[in-house]
Amino acid sequence: MIGITVFQPFFLSFTLPYSAIRGENLPVLVTVFNYMTECLTMEVRMKETDDFRIQSALGAVQKMCVCGGDSKSAKFHIVPVKVGEIDLEATAVSMEDDNTCVNQIISKEGIGVQDGVRRKLLVEPEGIPQEYTKSFYLCPEGSSLKQVIDLPVASNNELVPDSTRVKVNVIGDIMGPTLSNLKDLLKMPYGCGEQNMASWSPNIYVLQYLTNTNQLTDAIQDEAKGYMRVGYQRQLKYRHHDGSYSAWGDNEYQNSTGSTWLTAFVVKSMAQSRAFIDIDSKDLDFSMQWLLNHQSKDGCIQSVGQVFSNYLKGGLGDGENVVGLTAFALIALLEAGIDKNVPAVTNGFTCLDKQQTNADMYTLAVMAYAYTLYNVDSPKRVQIMAKLEARAKMPNQGQKYWSQEEKKRDKTDDDYFYWRAPSAEVEMTAYVLMAKIALEQAGAVSQAQPIVQWLTQQRNAYGGFSSTQDTVVALQALSMYATLVYHGGMDISVKMDIPNSMYQTGINDSNSLVLTTWDLPQQTTQLRVNVQGKGCAMVQANMKYNIHEKEEEKEGATSFHVRVNLYRSRSDIDNCKKRTLRICVRYALPNFSNMAIVEVKMVTGWIPVKSSVKELVATNQIQKFEINPDRVDFYFDEFDHLERCFAFEVEQSDIEVSNPKPALISVYDYYEIKDSVMTLYEIKTICGTKEELPFPEQWKPYRRFYDDNSQRRLPSEQSGSTPGPVSTCPVCNEVVDASSEDFKMMVCKAEAVYKATVGRSGKYSIKIMTNFTNEGKRHLEIYVNSVMGSQCQCSVLGDTENKAFILTPLSLLDTEAKKLTMDARSTLIHWSNLVEKSVYKILTKQGSAC
Template identity: 30%
Template sequence: MLVFPIAFDELADLESLYPEADAAVEAAEAELTELGSESAPARTWFPETFIWTLVPINDSGAAELAVTVPDTITDWRAMTFCTSESHGLGISETTNLRSFKPFFVEPTLPYSVFRGESFPLKVKVFSYLKQCMALQLSLMDSRDFEFLHENVRFTLCLCPDSAKTFSWDVKATKLGKVNFTITAEVVEQEDVCTERTAVVPESGGKDTVVKHLLVKGSGVKGHAAAEKPASQNNFTVGMDISAVYMNPFAKAHKDGKGACTKAEGQLEEKTHTSFLCPEGTSASETISFTMPENIVLGSERAHISFLGDIMGTALDNIDELLQMSSGCGEQNMVHFAPNVFITRYLEETGQLTPEIKQKAIGYLESGYQQQLLYKHTDGSYSAFGEGSEPGNTWLTALVLKTFSQARDFIHIDEQNIKDAASALIKSQTPSGCFKSVGKLFNNGLMGAVEEGLGLSSVIVVALIHSGMPHSDPVVVKALKCIRDLVHADTGSPNLYSLALAANAFAVAGDKALRQKILKRLDKAAIISDDQIFWSQQSKQEEDSLSWYRASSVDVELTSSILMAHLTKSSLSSDEIKKASKIVSWLTKQQNPYGGFASTQDTVAALEALALYATNIFSKDSPDLQVSLTSKGFSQNFRVDKSNRLLLQTVELPAIPQDYTLHVQGYGCLFLQAILRYHIPPLRSEATFAVSVQTECTVPDASRFPVTIRARYTGNRVSTNMVLIQVELLSGYSPVAGSLEELKKMPLVKKVESKAGQVVLYLEELTRQPQTYTFLVEQDMQVKDHKPANIKIYDYYMPGTGIYPSYAVSAHQSFVTPANCHHM
């Protein structure tokens, strides 16, 4: 097997190649890959990694791989790793491939900007031809951005061994990905090149580049609740997030103090989900999109998506189920485990097409390799790997179970299975139950772990999935201990532990005890609006329920009980009806991407939903006629077995407004309505106290420190794992050395720098204040800076976060010291 990676070494300093211009031209003509010609499409594909794939080789030991070279003007560096049963591991020498054009343009943009910010879009034009050329350089007009001045078409004379730079001042006006299309074309114009004769090349006389820019709205993403009144589905505000906006870089007052100003607003993202099953008749639902009076003008947008499969949204967004950082061993599982459940569901229902299988297996292989980074020498796994803390039994059990299930689809080294099982067996006590080892970052589950019932149930399920027979002494002793704990617990039970125990007995084949536990759990069920769910907290009144706001623990609890209900050879119609009511509640907790609040609940819920979808699947359905109507708007769709996995999305033309969905036919329609807008920051009870401070000792400084001080103020002793996500100001990047220093600070488990932000992973926060500082430096000029946000939250309770911000002065490079505190 051949592993073939290619990454690029970008020709950042292209001027340094000018002494070899003639050689470069000859090479382009003789052996290098030429990009584009007059008839070639625009250059739009600029990946950082070109090839990373497995290639089987024949007996000759040779293999060929036909690929399309990306559009980047660069040197690609490639090497291969080859494995053989008889010869072991082989590593090739590195080889180069230069993708090149004798004449091309290179635009320079920030990674992202906020709406309303402006920046100079700089474009360099390079030529390695042996003659001069007359060129016209243009930037295509667009409704997505504005020119601060007139849109100029530049005419220039470009001769060998030269490069010229031009720029347009533009302002970002539309949210989302904005395309900038730049074209340089050779023209026949005699008065441009006055000192030397200009030529028109036979080919390659035009280069068009399309570069994308992410335009963000100022403010942070809130976790809003969409409450459902009895009459219809209305989106109403239900926020419990504290947001404090501080501007330590505001324009200086005469007294030298900084000013605190508001950001553009906080992003509200609200989700309503429904599962409509007309079963030969018709079903309808009216959704009313309403917004508060203080909405940021022009920020509202909404769409409705629907498909014929309950797993379709998760499948379509498998790489972004969580809109939060996932840089540790526990969070990586949210990208790995759901693929197993979804792939098995599609395979068992005959829907696993080659295209879907290729996508799913790609994610599985990537997730598997990534998870091995967090493996300890004793076979266990922890959130941050060897050297950070002991392996965690809870995470190790999840890894063992998922690796065992993934064996049906990808190669899993059996030694990794054996090592994880061995690590778990070592934690078994003489009673047969298992003790907790290592850090469990979600302390909302501590009760289940401390008493042994929940943890032991999870480990037994993992061991059985790994192939350990039910008669093995480890399994026999563990089941006896779990049985004894269930019988001994006659008081107020830990619902989560009981749910896990029900699952353990279901997997072990003990139908009687599984059913007995489920009856106990049914007594604690909360039934509301034809939905069923469970909560670790006291029963709630119907009118207080909210959607997409359930706690991570409640989602995982309800999912575990659903799994126990479904884990049997056959289900009666009453059992399916009951499971459907649980599913109705679960789907309403989904985020717009098919995931849930955090890691463990997403894994548990998607496994349960996949099992439910498998049980109710019918090859003859769906066959649905769907109509979406509103005032002055009507659109019809069809959902059948040929497109049941196709996510169909309708952008709504007008909000606020009511939209009615009518469904006729057979089968079920899964729909999500997504409403997004910005509002001014809200203040409410928060569980963190935070201050953001900056310092600058000289004017015109392009480098300055960002200092965050944070402590926990809630009613627990400490938090779960805390993430501090620092959004970088447009045009700024972190100083690498200062990030290395951050890693040495107390409670810091990991520091990530990626795509416009720095992320700190903290083991926890207590009432003891912690201070973290790193440096940022300006690498691209941006004007009219908007505040950048700092998001601090408990990973398992994201609704308890606090969101300060910081900004730059109206004077582009002048930074004003400030002390805006919220401690």
């Protein structure tokens, strides 16, 4: 064997941002690394294409001297003019010296040697992105079926030119879109213990379906099992020492207890995964026992720990959250394989038997599936199914779904997001579907068809739905339906017409799981689909485009209000390459949001200062963050009507863009993605200019709105002054310094530190959820009314539902009379995550302070 050794005297490298926005003046660095001991005269050339313009004064060719063991960069300023991935190509050749290298020893060996490098750069359109997805499950039943799909777009003056992308996917299986994108069913972060389940659980249902229908291939099995193993291992990060699970785990995010709801979810998924991957049985049994330990004498599962989704909490009446949670936990236990005759299960259904008449639609739907698994012939199940059927919605012929009785936000002419049903509606409809088709009930297929038709129209372009829970439950329901109706023998043709073009594909048993994708012209607004033959086809049309931001839209946001300010760097105030970015958010709808995400996309050429982002977690201003190549995701447990602000540092990277375009900040409710707002912010490049930036304000992390009528403690009487009247009213503070010694002393002196929901409508205005003690949290779930002097006002109590801490003597709570007296010995503090964590630290982890 002959060996050949090749030596390359130099090589090239690109320095590029992760992405750029069309129209930005972008410096592209082409670096030459010289491996020789002597200097080289290099000619570096950027290949010109129609995708970008070269703005450099030196044009597309630059010469430079690169000496031995050194590197040097040529900088080409380009302006991308095409949206999408563009090719960048540069070459370098070593030449005879032409006085480029002055007073240097020039290598003769490398002359004529050439190297090249090619990279792709993602160029995004300017403006705010919009997306539509329309999905149809078409079953011609041996004949022909036609479907017209309209894709409306924004008006020309709002639409960003050349930003439209239209794509159609066709596949011969209702689970096909999920199979084609198991890795990324949601274009959302998966950064907490509940959200991670969306990367794990759907793989279970895919494998169950394909196994039951004999369609499982080695490739799909390996892929799905791989994602399951990763999801399972990642989930263990959110496990507590007692076997429970919580959103953030038993770590630096300081969750004090596990969540009964999330633990039930994990128990179910772990048990179902055992058929496909290795699961530690001891861990599973330990977690299941923790769940059963939180069952009350009446059979109900206690609500322990935080649940971030409001419709999982109930809230339409006393005790509904307990009923819904109990039904959810019973489903988890039964699907995990526990015997339905054990006391834990029978007692759980005793709890449901007593409460079902008070249940809201969501709870009824969960209960319906729980009773189906327990006893499909149960009279209680029959009653619940009758109630659900009587309240079903039928928007179009051949469709059926369920919703809460509250008014939905309708799609308006100005709403460019394709209107997709709220996550709660998808989830409860999926539970009803499973209640109808589980255990192969008579007439299941015919009853399921209109429900399936509605559900499939709510899917996103990636195989999932809007959020994690609706995706998990809906995919479980659809996989059960797909198993029920699968019989093979598919032979179907799909034709699609658009002006001046026609697309066609055939689907049979051998390719029913293969995705066909058609990229359509930008101007496409209507599709005419014709499906013929035996079987069914999933047809999804997806349209993306950008619109220009309008001030009236930003000011009129209906879900969240966002303010963005840019200041000089707090840590390096005279450094023109650093900034402090401050973002303030408040919830514009009643009550609270669910868990919310603030996505901050970086301006091209700017990066976050990681230490400043970490500080937000250390000071309890946020729950968690994730830094991605082009954005930072910030997690918040919830937002309310009081503004919540946070700030972090950004700095300019080596890529100094001279005219960076504005970047996008998105705020959305994780469990109701329709509740969202987007706004743009910009960072001007001021180095070398006379432009000034404002100095940082002296702000606190949380900005609260004060009420002048709030009761405040008066200063101590000074000697010689005339004593005033003694206040018998409680002290109401919307803002406290939770890190101060005064706050610590106030908490230590209080006999009871109640966390409560105040301002409730209905029979009782206050729900006391927890009493914080030096042994941790004691869960109470007590409903009372407040009693205080007629002259007293307290803004913390408010007219709308909020959370608060109530520091009070134990004697002021009368549980029999259902009242909580509030006088001068009582202090009410508006709840925040920061305050709660400080209270917990004072009373437990730093209990010696008391």
